[in-house]
Amino acid sequence: MMVASPDVFKLGFVGAGNLAESIARGVAKSGVLPASSICTSHHRAERRAVFQCFGVTILDSSSQVVVDSDIVVLSVKPQIAKKVLFELRPFLTDEKLLVSIAAGIKLKDLQEWSGQHRIIRVMPNTPSAVGEAASVMCMGEKATKKDEERVTSLFNAIGKMWTADEKYFDAITGLSASGPAYVYIAIEALADGGVAAGLPRDLALALASQTVLGAAAMVFNSGKHPGELKDAVTSPAGTTIAGIHELEKGGFRGTLMSAVIAATKRCQELS
């Protein structure tokens, strides 16, 4: 019987920051690539040590990272993406794929600054650090089917991945990239409510976090609409409908919708 050989390629990170670390850790842990096939560089020893401790190869410069990689992930802050891509332009040859996670930087700008035509843009989020990222990708014109498969396998290693047209990326930033912060506030507020109702702080926070995790898993795993799940737990004249009444009076739904719209507009302004 023929056994398909694993697709081994070299992955490099330009910008060895938090997101790069989450992606590299997830990829190495999941076995999509051995850590020895991943490289990066950083001017600070402490960042080099973080990557080195789980087996990532450390090179002397970003240009060496590009030379040594099949897929180059641009993971610097958006403000310096243009400068960095201009510097790396001579090394970004045709056989390489450029993957940008820089928020708000469009494919056409990435192409103009890098001179590279094989590009995929990805918008992950910070739960990548615990393997629960919500990532969305859009393909540049010259990116191939194999590029798509490789990038999907990389980002599936840190969570879930969807594909969408680039015109949706500002709204994606407003929803899934900014969304963890909205949910952190919701968890904190639920815990505060528990404390106000007499619970010890530790227990209230643990229950609030697990309740959000469990509710999200119910939506994903049951395939049911959240409204249906809500109806199933609201008995007539019961406790839950009394709580929901307060949420509706406080404009809970409208406030969440406004948060996503405001963050989307801010992203449009910034890019």
Ligand SMILES: NC(=O)c1ccc[n+]([C@@H]2O[C@H](COP(=O)([O-])OP(=O)(O)OC[C@H]3O[C@@H](n4cnc5c(N)ncnc54)[C@H](OP(=O)(O)O)[C@@H]3O)[C@@H](O)[C@H]2O)c1
């Ligand atoms: N955080 C999020 O929720 C999120 C979500 C989606 C997308 N993103 C995008 O992901 C990218 C990285 O974000 P992050 O949170 O990981 O930022 P970060 O932790 O600040 O990482 C950026 C890294 O790049 C390094 N760097 C600075 N100048 C450089 C240069 N010229 N060449 C190479 N490396 C350089 C920085 O080093 P120093 O610290 O020493 O300056 C830092 O280690 C950003 O473009 C962001 O828009 C972030």
